[in-house]
Amino acid sequence: MDDRPSNSDRATPPPIRIAVDAMGGDAGPAIMVEAASIALAGNPRLTIVLFGDEVRIGAELSRFPKLVNRVEVRHAPHVISGEDKPSQAIRRAKDSSMGLAIAAVKAGEVGATVSAGNTGALMAMSKLALRTMPGIDRPALAALLPTLGDNDLVLLDLGANTECDARNLVQFAVMGAAYARTVMGLQRPRVRLLNIGTEELKGTEELRDAAQALRDAVDLPLQFDGFIEGDRLGRGEADVIVTDGFSGNIALKTIEGTARFVADLLKRAFTSSVRSKIGFLISRPATELLRHHLDPNNHNGAVFLGLNGIVVKSHGGASAQGVANAISVAVKLVEADITRLVTDDLASVRAPVIAGIVK
Template sequence: MVRISLDVMGGDFGPEVVIPGAAKALERHPDITFLLYGIEADCLPLLAQYPKLRDRSRFHASEVAVGMDEKPSQALRRGRYVSSMWQAIEAVKSGEADVAVSAGNTGALMAMAKFCLRTMANIERPAIAGIWPTLKGESVVLDIGANIGADSQQLLDYALMGGAMARALFEIERPTVGLLNVGVEEVKGLEEVKEAARMLREANLGTIDYAGFVEGDDIGKGTVDVVVTEGFTGNIALKAAEGTARQITELLRSALRRTWLSRLGYLLARSAFNVLREKLDPRKVNGGVFLGLNGIVIKSHGGADAEGFAAAIAVGYDMVRNGLNDKIQEDLRKYHAKRVPPAGPEAA
């Protein structure tokens, strides 16, 4: 069984999305059990409408719901121990749950997760990794917003963690990894990025295949399995892609309504347009993974519908079933074992 704790109050819609989303996830993965954390009056009447989910869940009443606009420091002061978000994370720390999923405030969720779970050994900063739809399928992109800026060692850590996630999610034995840069030439880019490239080449890691620099258009092409960058650039790329997807959707909708002939064309190709809409909807390809913590936390899009939230639960399910954190820790151990030479007679 995979035990998943849910912050039922998180996101733009709270229980109205989280509970139906959990019910959908349970239909697809019958080996899930849920721990639900939320305000009793808001959650229990809705949960009663889903008897299968109710029977496979344990509900825990919370006193506080973290607001989507709260600052992380404020959320920690007000919601530590008593909020649905904190309690869902704490269930992972205590071993009651294998993974926590929340659609709540990203900054508050990261702050609480770091405070409660702590970072893995040899990891200075955790990262948020997203699943990105590409022309070839999907790829992993990180960091998409946990940290502003990163030095060369942190970028290498992201490459190791992103590679482990790709292995867990896509079942690729040796995923390809690229560093996002302003060009593919080795002389271009910030010094931290060029130094990270040198370190990745020299490390000769057996768990990932370093493919060099990649540019912004390579993300959508699916040139590599894992794209590594720092959180400022990664978040801008993510929001730009989401905005472009909405723009394309609106332009298509406008064009298809223009004449009766275009409307007829839409009717004839409706199934193809539905597939395109699903591919372009950022709420459907949903579930950012917090990497580098002593426990798995999944961030759902705040505006996700029930289908989108079920997709975020599915990401957490896959991360647990495929041993994400075990893979990360093993890759880190191998890398740092190479970095530190064994003590010789001189050291003695």
């Protein structure tokens, strides 16, 4: 007799609900609804709740009739603009598309929220509504970046905290490693601290103390490899790079600016003469590969780690495919239960570090 479970006996993966701020981003509902259609086509268990102006959202949904049974629309009368200060955004949280999408996470109605809106406002409202996890002093903004290695790179913090002590950096390392395990499937991500040199005596006291704490925390599911300099960020020598938000934001903007510089330089070179244009046609497969590798839409979806809920930030100018990628990041974090992962990992850090002996 065959004792193997039948298909009907096997547990069916639970459905996933993701909130989307349909008014965020440069193009608003036009891009966000199209992104929802792409994300839904790739995941039959997914349902998306769109928050925003129901008339404008409805007009865009008319282009995608197959979404009717898999999309829910919730009206929000106000939109947080790119010019709104965090304090202004917080006052409008109860009736704005961004605020209501975050509130849905807090209420447990959705597993995560995705927004392409004002980053400062999104962070402020998320912190106020969701609060930080136990054992985490400050949330951090993390993103995936391309490298020459086999895996992408998790870089954090990218601007949520301009000043950080050693305790913050250790917590960022734990959260970043948990994120790398989730989105890249790595059992022991290689973690390094961004510094002005690789020697143990280089850098600030906070960096040196954080490095020592991570060396001592031998039970963590990560491999701490010391310091790394800025010119090695894209070489594939680390899976997670940790820094304060001030340095991290500068590093991110420098990487993005360099990528645009290289793309523009190639475009100028290939259009400078007839011979160059012929050379472009010959080398087009290679240049297309480069363009794909540097396209920020393919790595879209920064995450606020350390909150009691999942919030994913999309680029404001992302394409529909880029926003769909951000939704996919949110789905992965929900499936992996990233909050539980971080909580368990923090428990593995030796008590003196968490207690604040490392200052």
